[in-house]
Amino acid sequence: MKTIETSASRGDQQAMNAPGVPETTKLQRRPLSVVVAVVLVCLGGVLGLWLWSSSSAATEVVAVRAPVERGRLIAATDLTTVRVTLDPSMRTIPGVQLESLVGKRAVADLAVGTLVAPEQVGESVVPGRGFAVVAVPIAPGLIPAEPLKAGDSVRLVQAPAQGGSVTAPPTEIPATVLNVTPGDTHTVVDVIVADGRAGELAARAATGDVALVLESRER
Numbered sequence: 001m002k003t004i005e006t007s008a009s010r011g012d013q014q015a016m017n018a019p020g021v022p023e024t025t026k027l028q029r030r031p032l033s034v035v036v037a038v039v040l041v042c043l044g045g046v047l048g049l050w051l052w053s054s055s056s057a058a059t060e061v062v063a064v065r066a067p068v069e070r071g072r073l074i075a076a077t078d079l080t081t082v083r084v085t086l087d088p089s090m091r092t093i094p095g096v097q098l099e100s101l102v103g104k105r106a107v108a109d110l111a112v113g114t115l116v117a118p119e120q121v122g123e124s125v126v127p128g129r130g131f132a133v134v135a136v137p138i139a140p141g142l143i144p145a146e147p148l149k150a151g152d153s154v155r156l157v158q159a160p161a162q163g164g165s166v167t168a169p170p171t172e173i174p175a176t177v178l179n180v181t182p183g184d185t186h187t188v189v190d191v192i193v194a195d196g197r198a199g200e201l202a203a204r205a206a207t208g209d210v211a212l213v214l215e216s217r218e219r
Contacts, residue, residue: 058083060095061115068110071125076102079116091117126178132198133178134205137186142211148189152177155213156191158204172213173201 065080079102081095092115093101107122127133142159155172175191189212193201204210 058085059092061086061092062095062098062101064110064112064114064116067112068106070106070109072106074101074104074106074110074121078110082115084115090115091119093118093121127192130195131192132195133190133192134175134198134201136189136191136201136205136210136212137183137208138189138210138212139186139208142209143187143189144212144214146214148177148180148212148214150177150179152217153215154189154191155215156201156204157211157213158207159209159211173197173204175201 060081060083063080063082064078066078068074068078076099079098081098086092101116101121104121104123105125106120107125108120110116110120136156148154154175154177156175157170157172159170173193175193177189178192179190181188181190186208191201201210
């Protein structure tokens with residue numbers, strides 16, 4: 001009986017001295033790190049969506065590569081194409097039309113790095129070679145009540161001074177209306193005339209006694 005008790009005591013002592021089974025390590029949660037990771041993922045998605053939408057909304061348009069002075073013929077090396085996101089109010093020329101602009105004239109000065117607008121390019125410039133533009137102020141009663149339009153053919157006549165009489169057939173200068181600007185006392189009509197008559201017309205216009213005759217619009 002003593003032997004049995006001794007063996008049992010030894011067994012209990014060994015069990016007490018045996019290393020314990022390690023407890024399962026609990027995962028440590030880090031809420032801040034999780035939140036930061038989620039925020040970064042969301043930001044990455046938003047950035048990717050913005051880049052995709054920006055690239056898909058970009059439009060290829062014609063831009064100026066080299067400066068072009070007004071009136072000069074446009075060469076292929078003067079223009080290029082760029083992809084930009086445009087404001088709907090901006091007037092531009094699609095990049096696919098670049099080749100069609102070569103050989104046309106710059107209606108306005110084209111600066112490097114700017115986008116080309118349709119009104120800056122044309123088949124010709126005004127005034128063309130051999131012509132000039134003269135501004136003629138015309139007093140009420142010396143201009144027709146019929147509204148003038150750009151392109152109208154007119155004749156500009158030196159009217160006699162107030163109280164004077166016509167002693168000889170008046171000199172007439174043919175011209176084409178370019179612009180009309182109504183004023184308080186005079187209507188200023190920009191006309192295109194032959195270069196050889198521009199000085200004469202400017203001198204007559206300075207007197208303020210020029211009458212305008214509108215020619216037939218029938219063609």
